[in-house]
Amino acid sequence: NYPEWRFHLKQIDHFNCGVDDMVLLTKIHEDVVRDNLRKRYMDDYIFTYIGSVLISVNPFKQLPYFTDHEVELYQGAAQYENPPHIYALADNMYRNMVIDVENQCVIISGESGAGKTVSAKYIMSYISKVSGGGPKVQQVKDTILQSNPLLEAFGNAKTVRNNNSSRFGKYFEIQFSRAGEPDGGKISNFLLEKSRVVSQNQGERNFHIYYQLLEGASKEQREYLGVTSPDYYxxxxxxxxxxxDDVNDKKDSATPPHSVLHLPCHVLHPALHLLCHVLHPALHLLCHVLHSALHLLFLAFPAYLLGISQSGLKEKLTSRTMDSKWGGKLESILVTLNAEQAAFTRDALSKALHARLFDYLVDAINRAVQKDYEELNIGVLDIYGFEIFQKNGFEQFCINFVNEKLQQIFIELTLKAEQEEYVQEGIKWTPIEYFNNKVVCDLIESKVNPPGIMSILDDVCATTHAKGEGSDQMLLQKLQIQIGAHDHFNSWNKGFMLHHYAGKVLYDTSGFCERNRDVLFSDIIELMQSSELWVIRLYYLFPENLVVEKKGRPSTASNKIKKQANHLVQKLMRCCPHYVRCIKPNETKRPRDWEEARVHHQVEYLGLCENIRVRRAGYAYRRTFGKFLQRYAILTKETWPKWHGEQRKGVLHVLRSVNMEQDQYQLGQSKVFIKAPESLFLLEEMRERRYDGYARVIQKAWRKHNAVRKCVRLRNEASDILLNKKERRRNSINRNFAGDYIGTDSRPEIRQFVGRSERIDFADVVVKYDRRFRVRDLKQVD
Structure with a gap:
């Protein structure tokens, strides 16, 4: 029920359906922006532009314009030629990479459930379809696309706000050859929510893989691995x-991972079975570990699955070896753990096993597709968005910190960089005020003067045991003393509040120190390194060098996250960035349900109005003089095919020749700036007309040449048909007159009927039929 004309730009009623590019709005206000998005959303136009930034509203249904027809429609087309679409952004990235020989990246941002993962899939699918290549290239494409379900199984889960929420960050680099063919790929994963393995909020699930495993296990696997129903664990x-809802765990478990990774089944199959080996005992053991006594018979099956001894498993879960210096000597003391400490050790092992298995799968995919050298690449960043729950803990703090860093990139590369470029080029314009969230990033990650929240947290973890409420209270006290006067920080009795770019968030500090340490004690590592399970040894799931790591302060979770975030930012800053800002229109997850308050909040913290103001106050298009002349030199005879002279004068000559108004452009030190998109569209249309005119001249000459050759060929063929085919031609040379077809001079019997004063103009034989259809030859003479 979606006719094709509804999705063509020329047929859209902009008054009722809103404008395609919100830079063209007559008024810039959050209500106007929200109303424009609502009009388009209600009419199934989910994509809208703000200049080069794409806004995507989650429709919560499958729409009909993601077919091969749309791929063909957007391939090679300019942005303004078709309605806003994620394919247009993907095509722009791909063409810019090939033409400019420059790495590209797309940063997809938005809150949980806004459609970021689906957008990433559409981008990768489009690039896969338009990039061409042979069998080897097709193998890389298949691996890249088919690895998504595998990673989602291990890294996605149902949350209150999203049935398929990504609980990890993923930066997918599609590697290309100089010819633009995908010949490799690389995945960087970070911020996996390991705590979900051992605890979830009400109404949420663990990672999908566990339910897929329980639903899809065969009868043999159930017996061999001890798999049963979910309520048992x-x-x-x-x-x-x-x-x-709408998820079939049994069907999703049917995908053979070895076909995805292109690895031999005998190598990968045991590694995937390791999930059952190592996670089943962790799940099964949880119900019993708090008992006062752990019987060896009870530990037999978990120990068998892990390939370790029963006594070793019991000892490491119920006691811990601690090193102590006494009298200059180092002594080892065996300390018995209480129930709470034992549960902490068990949970740490469970989280470590899942995280290291996930890292192994990512590494296996990279080994299957990654090149040894880099040429060009397109990066797709898919990370869970800004989160504000009723209770926000350490995980939300880390997630929101990374989103602050991504927002900082957006500000640096779009708002701030644009204004600084005008200053550097000497362009006259009116500056726009915007919120620079660098102050919030510094509040979280700064090391000194004053120290940030993460530095204070690490200090508390280093000076306390980081277990229990005492360390969390000490953290809260230190935060109040050192940064309590900060404008974007407030404390309360159970935690603190930060003023993020997306709004104010209350964080509960209970468990902050414990989760920040994220320690897997050396006793457990030694136990797993002694495993007889060849899969653990082969893939080095526990590669720690315990002798080296005992020296110095252990690394914390916040320190790792900070390093990963800064490394990601550096990688993104080396690419030409593109942006997709995703919006979640409602909490009901139903199509055409629009919640004004929810959308208003997202429009506000995504900074859409500020982005529009900067675009409108500034210039929609800017290019260096050389690239501008390269594209538009064809518009004048003086600049085509090459301009001989100063590039600045050549650009000015082109702009004046098309009669562009002077208030629509400015020339900087090295770039030309064009204000309105309509002025750019005028240049593009004139360029297309000029190319069309030249194409018609070439076509005319070619068609004339072909027509002349065809005429000569037909004339020769006609002559060949008549050659030696007419009997009259034998006597044509000796005819007395043109109409003598029977030779009257040599036929005296005919001449006797002609008088002396008469002249013969025509003479031929006439065939006459009588009533009985008998033929009689008559001579007709006129």
């Missing part, structure tokens, strides 16, 4: 949420 049954 405490890790999965804390709030009784086992299924997800």
């Amino acid at each position: 405490f890790y999965l049954s804390q709030f009784g949420t086992y299924t997800v």
Whole structure:
């Protein structure tokens, strides 16, 4: 029920359906922006531009304009030629990479459930279809596209706000040859929410892979691995949420991972079975580990699955070896753990096993597709968005910090960089005020003067045992003393509040120190390194060098996240960035349900109005003089095919020749700036007309040449048909007159009927039929 004309730019009623590019709005206000998005959303136009930034509203249904027809429509087309679409952004990235020989990246941002992962899939799918290549290239494409379900199984989960929420960050680099063919890929993962393995909020599930494993296990696997129903495991049954609407765990478990990774089945199959080997005992053991006594018979099956001894498993879960200096000597003391400490050790092992398995899968995919050298690449960043829950803990703090860093990139590369470019080029314009969130990033990650929240947290973890409420209270006290006067920080009795770019967030500090340490004790590492399970040894899931790592302060979770975030920012800053800002229109997850308050909040913290103001106050298009002349030199005879002279004068000559108004452009030190998109469209249309005119001249000459050759060929063929075919031609040379077809001079019997004063003009034989259809030859003479 979606006719094709509805999705063509020329047929859109902009008054009722809103404008395609919000830079063209007559008024710039959050209500106007929100109303424009609502009009388009209600008419199934989910994409809207702000200059080069794409806004995407989650429709919560499958729309019909993601077919091969749209791929063909947007391939090679300019942005303004078709309605806003994520294919247009993907095509622009791909063409810029090939033409400019420059790495590209797209930063997809938005809150959980806004459609970021789906947008990333559409981008990768489009690039895969338009990039061409042979069998080897097709193998790389298949691996890249088919790895998504595998990573989602291990890294996605149902949350309150999203049935398929990415609980990890993923930066996917598609590597290309100089010819633009994808010949490799690389995945960088970070911020995996390991705590979800052992605990979830009400109404949420664990990672998808566990439910897929339980639903899809064969009878043999159930017996061999001890697999049963989800309600048997405490890790999965804390709030009784086992299924997800519109998700078939049994069907999703049918994808053979070895076909995805292109690895031999005998190598990968045991590695995937390791998930069952190592996670089943962790889940099964949770219900019993708090008992006063752990019987060796009870530990037999978990120890068998892990390939370790029963006594070793019991000892490491119930005690811990601590080093102590006494009298200059180092002594080892065996300390018995209480129930809470034992549960902490067990949970740490479970989280480590899942995280290291996930890292192994990512590494396996990279080994299957990654090149040894880099030429060109397109990066797609898909990370869970800004989160504000009723109770926000350490995980939300880390997630929101990374989103602050991404927002900082957006500000640096779009708003701030644009204004600084005008100053450097000497362009006259009116500056626009915007919120620069660098102050918030510094508040979180600064090391000194004053120290940031992460530095204070690391100091508390280093000076306390980081277990229990005492360390969390000490953290809160130090935060109040050192940064309590900061404008973007407030404390309360259970935690603190930060003024993020997306709004104010209350963080509960309970468990902050414990989760920041994220320690896997050396006793557990030694136990796993002693495993007889060849999969653990082959893939080095526990590669730690315990002798070296005992020296110095251990690394913390916040320190790792800070390093990963800064490394990601550096990588993104080396690319030409593109942006997709995703919006979640409602919490009901139903199509055409529009919640004004929710959208208003997202429009505000995404900074859409500020982006529009900068675009409108500034210039929609800017290019260096050389690139501008290269594209538009064809518009005048003086500049085509090459301008001989100063580039600045050549650009000015082109602009004046098309009669562009002077207030629509400015010339900087090295670039030309064009204000309105309509002025750029005028240049593009004139360029297309000029190319069309030249094409018609070439076509005319070519068609004339072909027509002349065809005429000569037909004339020769006609002559060949008549050659030696007419009997009269034998006597044509000796005819007395043109109409003598029977030779009257040599036929005296005919001449006797002609008088002396008469002249013969025509003479031929006439065939006459009588009543009985008998033929009689008559001679007709006129």
